[in-house]
Amino acid sequence: MADKTVDGGPWTGCAVMFLQSLSPGVDLLSLYKNQQGKFVVFKVIKLTLTDSAGGLGGYEILKVHDAEPFLGVEVKFVDVAACQQFLENYSSGAVSQSFSQHASRLLALPQELTVETQLKASTHVLDFCLDKLEVCLHHIQLSKPERLRDEEIDHLERQLQSQVVGPAPQPPTGTQEELPVPDNFFKFQNRVFEDRMLTAADVQSFSNGVGRQWKHVGRALGKSCRALKGPAIDNLAYEYEREGLYEQAYQLISRFIQAEGRAAKLSRLVRACEDSKLTSLAEHILDIHP
Template identity: 60%
Template sequence: MEKNAGKKMTMNSTPVQNGAWAGCVFLFLRSACPHFDLLAAYKDPDRKFNLFKVIRLTLSDAAGGLDGYEILKLHDADPQLGVEVKFVDEAACRRFLDSYGTGSVQQFFVQHVGRVLPGPDELVVDTQLKAGDNILDCCLDDQELCLQHIHHLQPDRLQDDEVSRLEQQLRTLALADRSPANSGPPSTIKQEVPMVPDNCFLFQKRVFDDRQLTPADHQRFATNVGRDWKKVGRTLQKTCRALKGPAIDNLAYEYEREGLYEQAYQLLSRFIQAEGKGARLGRLVAALEENKLIGLAEIMLGIQPRE
């Protein structure tokens, strides 16, 4: 693999806040098989979701579960596919480094490609691991040094909107798979789930346009969310820096006299002002769904309530 791959994607180091352990690493992937191009699969709208699923499953296997890390962004690092990962748990990061050092990450990736993506019978994947300008492949035998490099590269961005949409698709499919109504063979379930274009999102197996929030959406949310506005805000703050820290409690205090409508209205105002074009209907619906506010999500989408 090229030694200088990924250097254009280095991040600025920032101090650790509240003493919490955190750090970033870039995993670069490249198929050594000429008939299977990972970067082309990433650029293909029909295969991007399945490729993301493969990456998510691989990281879950390597880090020992779904907790302790999140994918921030997928990068076109031609000829490689770059995956930017934020670790927020040192133990998960250690497990990942152990798996990477033994070659298990490559094995997990190839196994999941075979199950999820159509590819060659024998796929070989070249990988490279970097933290800033430090190529970790050169010092894997010194795990403490690798952890130091990863910890030094502090995350300075929120999760990319594209990755957030892909994560939501995975959660929606996982919920559908666990539903009693979907107790049939897995192949039947897959056929029932529609393909979702990049500019759309999935809600209850239906595809909706992922548009910017409108003033009508704003008012509808504030009118109907009631006391649950704080729960929705806590979910939105995961990907909205303007809602981090004490922002939600400050809104509750500042607009307490005006009542729940105004508190909810100001919450969404803060979200829209901060996110601009990124303040989209799909993100709000995902936050409602995460908090089991399905009825309100249906109101936001104009779905007629069931009899």
């Protein structure tokens, strides 16, 4: 498939993805209008597009706007392969799933978000022709972006970049004191994270990544959780042996959450992973990218 236009210029196109939460108590439009919620929602959108378009290089967010009851996300595609990959993921439902998982985790929702989506290129609703990939690509290519990136998006991109990169390390001095970590936050690898309750996305990330080491994490959690002390870990292993490692790990964290309630915090799982020498798994749960 050509990555240039007929006149030899680079391939570009524009589409608008509309998002609406169907979960009670979660209004994406209201969240985005809130200054604190705006950054979190933008981060969810950015992670979803990066998952769906195969990386950061193939697209650019131009604007996020009010399209009540939807939140509209105007996206410029600068690579035909990235656009095609996005369309395939959108058609399969992977885009909605990715958005739901990231939103559930970053918004600390008690259950996975249900989201309704719609995709348009100019006046064409692409949801009606997703089985015809070439037609969708054609509509997107004809829909040229009418604006440069919004200043608000520039600000959010810089804010996100500073969070990923982190502040520049300060040289140690004899007089400089380390600032205390605020309540309801915790420190990991010299970065501060909100100490929230575990979400369904956290449980899934852990269960997918821990493998045979789930028992070690379970025993580390058992140091402060009575429900996981004694023979509890071996009993779980025996009870769910036939279902495999994922289910054993899933049941471990489910039992931890059930026993500890609101005290089943993210910091405790991260610390247990650290104690079990599973730092990379802790990074994955916290969405820290190398």
